[in-house]
Amino acid sequence: MRVKLPPLGAHVSTAGGVSTAPGRGKTIGAEVIQIFSKQQTRWMGKALEEDDALAFRGESERTGVRTVAIHCAYLINLGTARESLRTRSLYALEDEASRAAMLGVPYLVMHPGSSGEDPEDAGIARVASALKEFGRFPKGVTLLLENTAGQGNSLGRSMEQIRRLLDGCGAPPDVAVCLDSAHLFEAGYDIAGESGWEFLLGEMKIFGLLPLVRMWHLNDSKTDLGSRVDRHQHIGQGKIGLDAFRRILAHKAFREIPMVLETPKDGEDDFEMDIRNLATLRGLAGSGE
């Protein structure tokens, strides 16, 4: 029996302006896409003009490709002990949130941050207080905390940490969760096998996270289980393997959840690998069982 698949797509480039993204999505056969709303290595981007937003909405309409998420700049670190970095991070988050609102993009994906040299408790408390200080997100925009590989003491590497981050900021309705399969594996969740997958689901139930997952990043991993080194690989060509993706795609809790690839590309307009990875994922539906 073939089961209905969740909405699938990829992270695509916005080279040439945000309005180019839906067209790229269409080229690779995506139903959903994720974008950076500006250069991801910059604190602030060029202000979005009303015209950019209009063109973007027009392209979304024309192509039927939904932009479900803006991935925040990697520079943002709400876990930092440095006051100046914290302030810049909060401003940058506000900038991202207003871009999402302007473009009508429902999710803003953010890595929670790093505790740096400090114990994780201190980092978690700082992220939580920064999110409290930030306050509410614009109407229609939900912040998704992404689980991490745990590289460089990054926070959000376990389901427990994610729960503590959520509780710490008061678990508001506009903060939820995005899961990345490569990060799970790299952080030590052995989702390659059935028992590791069940273990993860068990933890998600204990920490009440299952209903909070709003999006998946589907990436295989170049590095080993528990490496805490974040390197994405094409689906089925890494250490995780195809079975894990079959299980994610088939789980009833995730049936309606958008899932995007963040797998390697050779340049902004390398559509070939996204097309192949999407075909691999679609081929997994209802297979092997």
Ligand SMILES: [Zn+2]
């Ligand atoms: Zn990711």
Ligand SMILES: [Zn+2]
């Ligand atoms: Zn990653």
